[in-house]
Amino acid sequence: KQWYQRRVRGPRGFSIASAQSFSPDTLDICVAIVRYKTNLKKERLGLCSNWLSKLPLLSPVKMYVETGSFVFPKDRPIIMVGPGTGCAPFRALIQDRIHMQQKLVLFFGSRNENADYFFRDEWTRQENLQVFTAFSRDQSHKVYVQHRIVEQGSLIWSLMMEGAVFCVAGNSKNMPFQVMDALLKVFETHGELSASEAKSYLDQLVKCGLYQTETW
Numbered sequence: 001k002q003w004y005q006r007r008v009r010g011p012r013g014f015s016i017a018s019a020q021s022f023s024p025d026t027l028d029i030c031v032a033i034v035r036y037k038t039n040l041k042k043e044r045l046g047l048c049s050n051w052l053s054k055l056p057l058l059s060p061v062k063m064y065v066e067t068g069s070f071v072f073p074k075d076r077p078i079i080m081v082g083p084g085t086g087c088a089p090f091r092a093l094i095q096d097r098i099h100m101q102q103k104l105v106l107f108f109g110s111r112n113e114n115a116d117y118f119f120r121d122e123w124t125r126q127e128n129l130q131v132f133t134a135f136s137r138d139q140s141h142k143v144y145v146q147h148r149i150v151e152q153g154s155l156i157w158s159l160m161m162e163g164a165v166f167c168v169a170g171n172s173k174n175m176p177f178q179v180m181d182a183l184l185k186v187f188e189t190h191g192e193l194s195a196s197e198a199k200s201y202l203d204q205l206v207k208c209g210l211y212q213t214e215t216w
Helices: 045-054 084-096 120-125 145-151 153-161 175-190 193-208
Strands: 035-037 043-045 077-079 104-110 128-134 165-169 211-216
Touching: 043 084, 043 211, 077 084, 077 153, 084 104, 084 120, 104 145, 104 153, 120 128, 128 145, 145 153, 145 175, 153 175, 165 175, 175 193, 175 211
Parallel strands: 077 104, 077 165, 104 128, 165 211
Antiparallel strands: 035 043
């Protein structure tokens, strides 16, 4: 197979998954290796992710850093929704706030707990962090982060009343819209808002920077 001999064309963007305040001499990224079969059973490989996975240890890689769009205040709770590699910017935030009393809530999802629960050991030790997980293939019915958001609606609403920032990162296909629908349901159920009031409240959160997304 010659895929690894092809040149990677153009830059590939990955969210930084570590905090400089926590590990000043290293930079982590969280990369899903793209490998799947088409309907015709032909194997497809993600060019950059597979190239990275084949590099020998300590190989040099050209890179540059750009500023992300998230703004994480230190004086209010932060609710994070990061399924899959969408957890990367939140891992950096969690590391940065490890010694603070700030309330942090993370909704993390993936396919299987044993194979895909990134950073579990770190997150279960952090006292100011609550993690709610959704592993879609570990039971007969599929469970996603939007289901956990509805289940934890009372907690989310109480944190929103404290001025929490709600942040979403990850795949831009369906997840952000499903999360938004789940959040609107929380507003209606626990905030006792009508559908139109819930939508207006969410629009106001977006305008004020209290609902932020970084999807790709």
